[in-house]
Amino acid sequence: MKITKYLLLLLTVAFAGVTFTACDDDDNESLNQNSIYVGSWSNASSTLTLTPGGEYTITKGDDVTVTGTYYTSSNPSTSNTLAFKAADGKFSVWTINSIDNNSFTATITVSAYPDFDDENLVTVTYNRVQ
Secondary structure, three states: OOHHHHHHHHHHHHHHHHHHOOOOOOOOOOOOOOOOEEEEOHHHHHHOEOOOEOOOOOOEOOOEEEEEEEOOOOOOOOOOOOEEOOHHHHHHHEEEEEOOEEEEEEEEEEEOOOOOOOOOOEEEEEOOOO
């Protein structure tokens, strides 16, 4: 009887070890690689460039350039946000209203810039630079 209890305990421990062992997460690639967002986009007032490594540059005219990092979901078809953190620590969050390979429209829903307020949400449209 002791052997049966010992084997049952051993089997339970082995089962628990196999059950709670996790595989490597398949989504651990760079959050921005192969993203539909990667590339250069422009509108009438600025150019936005997003790299696969998660860096961005926004250029407005000849004298204003903002750089930093951006974040998306690892599955951009189900994600509807882009989060930007500038090198100076300021941030903004854009809710993507629509996107395809040629253009996207987004509403800036959060911004650390002083002239922005939540009652006056700004919607922007960018076209892919070919």
